[in-house]
Amino acid sequence: METVLDKNIVIDANTSVTSFSWKGDSDALVFDLQGIRNCLHNFESPIIAVREKDGVGVTTSGNLSISEVKKGNVVAWLPPISTSQLGDPSFCETYGVKAAYYAGGMANAIASEELVVALGRSGLMGSFGSGGLSLNRLASAIKTIQSELQGAPYMFNLLHNPFEPDVEQHTVESFLENDVRVVEAAAYIQLTPALIQFRAAGLTSDETGNIEINNHIIAKISRKEVAQLFLSPAPEKILQKLVAVGKITREQANLAGNVPLADDITVEADSGGHTDNQPLVSLLPSIIALRDKLQEQYQFKNPVRIGAAGGISTPESVLGAYMMGAAFVVTGSINQSCVESGASEHTRKLLSQAAMADVSMAPSADMFELGARVQVLKKGSFFPMRAQKLYDLYTTFNGIEEIPITVREDLESKIFNRKIEDIWQDTVAFFEQRNTDQITKAAQNPKKKMALIFRWYLGMASRWSRDGVEERKMDYQIWCGPSMGAFNEWVQGTYLEDHTNRHVDDIAWQLLKGCIYRSRIQGLKLQGLSFPSKLETYYPQLQESLWK
């Protein structure tokens, strides 16, 4: 590319781009759809729209000059742009990634080692789905990911576990022992000593008093009151307790009082799995405003960045999030349909065929008694309906024996496919290994026993989906948000329609490139150009040979 402007020319700040004249090879001006599309795709070059006799043409080369007397022939102009400019560049610096994007954790290793490694190798971050795994399984994932990535970016999901605080504590200890430096903390409603220990244990200061943060927390939230906890320093009371039991030093506790608890907050709107179904357009600005208020109060050296998740799966939704001020974007549901995900082939195929309206809320296994719900795929599975039936029975009766015998027989033959007594025996065996407290409570309270039996079905339904258990296909519990359907619609007719071609890293880069393409269209539109709608959509086309 030649010099766009002669450096000696002084231009008034109010000068419109329409005062510029373009000079170049007229063959370089394109007027046809494919030619214009190619120019828009050429992100490394500026894009210049020029009025000629035959209409407005577009080019990426030539010279611009300015005339004080007459109007030039340039109608619009955009500079080159790269994916690393999207969002907040400091996100890329902190985590050593090439773009402000990450793939969120998906429990039970659905966000698998392969998923995290594929993203890490392409310069992006994925959060390993630690939730629901044993400590041994987690340790093996840490080992694999670290040895495969050799310093490339990755993170681990850290789930708040109010019912089993030991699990959270041991998970954090495993992270600290194995040098896991970035966690995606989720499901917190209150702060725990384990989480604060992770943060404080990574704080050091140099001789000038500069605080270095070595253990990073990206906190996923959907409520303001929880966001506030992460936008503030760790509570003094918990820090002092950690010092008293020797988990952190007094110096680390002091340093923790001067930094926010999290480096980043992911604002999660209407998503797959646990969700408050909030619209991103409302929630994101509200949390950004809260961050600004608390930053004003605390004056942290590095303000907490705010990113966006929930419903992000097309170039337009990625661009929309960045334009609303998201420092980074996060995807979830779409990654479950990819080759690297831990979900079974049947589940990935079902996901790739889902439309936006094919999702619904269903009772959740982990907080069943509290009435918590998760967003799941309803097409191709009876799970949402069956889980709801169990929840309705739970709220109507005080124990399994109270349920009329005909209904119980129906449950055994139509939903459980097993005798209730056998399920109870399995449940006892499960909790004897994990949490005997649950069995003691169930022995004293028939309603609790009924909840545990029903939770067996809800828990197994996720496992059947992950493992691809053939005879339980109609019971698969598949967490999924409307973002899945939006993605499927976008990639229809391209190689990404087929789930066996979906790779987490490719999808991420397609979204980011599509976002830039879309931003260029919008940038030119703001300068008065209009485009045929056919040109406005970016289609995935990295692997040209796979185009249909």
Ligand SMILES: Cc1cc2nc3c(=O)[nH]c(=O)nc-3n(C[C@H](O)[C@H](O)[C@H](O)COP(=O)(O)O)c2cc1C
């Ligand atoms: C199958 C599945 C499992 C998930 N499990 C977890 C989890 O264990 N921990 C977590 O923080 N988020 C979990 N999420 C949420 C994702 O990390 C991500 O924030 C969310 O899916 C983004 O919204 P989207 O589904 O609209 O893309 C899960 C999502 C899905 C679809």
